[in-house]
Amino acid sequence: MKKTILITGGAGFIGSHLVRLMVNKYPDYRIINLDKLTYAGNLENLKDVENKDNYTFVKADITDAEAMQKLFQEYQFDSVIHLAAESHVDRSISNPMSFIETNIVGTVVLLNAARNTWKGNWEGKRFYQVSTDEVYGTLGETGLFTEETSYDPRSPYSASKASSDHLVRAYYHTYGMPIVISNCSNNYGPYQFPEKLLPLMINNIRHNKTLPVYGDGKYTRDWLWVEDHAKAIDMVFHKGENGETYNIGGNNEWKNIDLVHQLCDVMDELLGREKGASRQLITFVKDRPGHDRRYAIDATKIKNELGWEPEIQAEEGLIRTAKWYLENTDWLENVTSGAYQQYYKEQYAS
Numbered sequence: 001m002k003k004t005i006l007i008t009g010g011a012g013f014i015g016s017h018l019v020r021l022m023v024n025k026y027p028d029y030r031i032i033n034l035d036k037l038t039y040a041g042n043l044e045n046l047k048d049v050e051n052k053d054n055y056t057f058v059k060a061d062i063t064d065a066e067a068m069q070k071l072f073q074e075y076q077f078d079s080v081i082h083l084a085a086e087s088h089v090d091r092s093i094s095n096p097m098s099f100i101e102t103n104i105v106g107t108v109v110l111l112n113a114a115r116n117t118w119k120g121n122w123e124g125k126r127f128y129q130v131s132t133d134e135v136y137g138t139l140g141e142t143g144l145f146t147e148e149t150s151y152d153p154r155s156p157y158s159a160s161k162a163s164s165d166h167l168v169r170a171y172y173h174t175y176g177m178p179i180v181i182s183n184c185s186n187n188y189g190p191y192q193f194p195e196k197l198l199p200l201m202i203n204n205i206r207h208n209k210t211l212p213v214y215g216d217g218k219y220t221r222d223w224l225w226v227e228d229h230a231k232a233i234d235m236v237f238h239k240g241e242n243g244e245t246y247n248i249g250g251n252n253e254w255k256n257i258d259l260v261h262q263l264c265d266v267m268d269e270l271l272g273r274e275k276g277a278s279r280q281l282i283t284f285v286k287d288r289p290g291h292d293r294r295y296a297i298d299a300t301k302i303k304n305e306l307g308w309e310p311e312i313q314a315e316e317g318l319i320r321t322a323k324w325y326l327e328n329t330d331w332l333e334n335v336t337s338g339a340y341q342q343y344y345k346e347q348y349a350s
């Protein structure tokens with residue numbers, strides 16, 4: 001094996017797409033997927049690669065320092081691609097502490113395990129932190145986040161991600177650990193947990209339930225097809241410069257209400273419903289506290305320096321996404337039974 005790579009959070013949404021890409025594209029890499037399997041982690045996301053020779057799954061918690069140290073000793077990882085996190089803004093508002101534990105403490109535990117194992121022998125080593133555009137805060141009607149934009153996180157989730165980014169950079173400056181960070185916009189596609197906007201709306205449309213749009217619906221996000229993100233991570237991992245940050249975005253801004261309208265039309269078509277039927281389900285509900293108005297990414301650096309660009313545009317990606325959820329209703333039913341029902345009741349109680 002040429003490399004042994006630890007991917008954390010590989011049973012989650014983006015992580016499972018990344019694991020699939022790496023396992024299939026690099027048969028001579030050994031991929032270890034470490035995941036705690038929280039409500040967001042699901043091994044069903046990886047059925048097609050679970051028996052591959054170059055793939056191993058380990059159930060563990062990144063905040064468990066002893067377990068992480070043992071794992072590093074056992075596998076002698078060359079690199080870490082770190083995605084494990086608590087990732088949903090609304091949950092960070094109701095329960096910030098788990099975000100501090102996993103996103104901040106968990107990241108430091110991994111950095112320490114890497115440092116203790118690599119012992120200053122940095123040749124061929126890399127710690128890759130997968131982060132978010134939310135660390136930059138919020139934009140007005142114009143402007144874009146660049147890699148030089150100051151951090152200004154405004155939710156417990158984004159503050160915890162910002163904090164972990166700072167710590168990763170601190171290990172670069174203080175100890176010389178070879179690190180790289182990427183900050184990406186909103187991902188969408190198959191296997192996303194239906195607490196996030198698009199799969200939640202798709203699931204509700206299927207069940208003819210109301211579609212809860214926060215505030216005035218004019219909040220803006222930049223949407224990126226998840227497989228394009230996985231390809232960008234592969235590129236940054238292999239070609240990115242140590243100590244650098246790369247912004248990743250879809251160049252694809254939508255106001256939430258416009259995106260939900262578009263999704264409703266796609267779903268009507270796929271479900272054979274009368275055009276306009278699903279739009280009737282839209283309900284404006286109370287806003288998310290501290291809701292960031294607009295995110296938009298300037299992805300010039302990764303395009304010019306590494307040659308990455310998104311391949312799938314939103315119109316096509318939305319159809320692919322809606323079709324996937326309609327063809328995988330068992331997956332959707334599994335993840336929305338049980339604890340999800342209670343979460344939904346509490347989150348959307350008026």
Ligand code: NAD
Nearest residue numbers: 009011012013014036037038040041061062084085087187
């Ligand atoms: P997700 O919530 O779908 O998956 C997170 C995974 O981490 C799950 O499999 C979960 O079981 C695992 N996990 C959580 N706590 C853990 C712990 N203590 N120990 C081990 N594993 C644990 O998240 P996602 O949307 O796939 O996001 C992955 C990463 O990408 C996160 O770091 C997130 O901040 C970042 N990101 C996400 C987006 C997006 O749009 N979803 C955009 C930019 C960056």
Ligand code: DAU
Nearest residue numbers: 087088089132133134185186195196197212213214219256
């Ligand atoms: O920008 C990258 C970030 O994108 C990632 O770092 C996060 O992990 C990921 O969850 C996502 O954060 P958002 O808060 O932007 O995603 P979410 O799907 O929760 O919401 C998208 C927009 O839709 C946001 O403006 C809030 C709004 N919304 C969301 C939900 C769940 C609604 O109007 N109604 C809803 O029910």
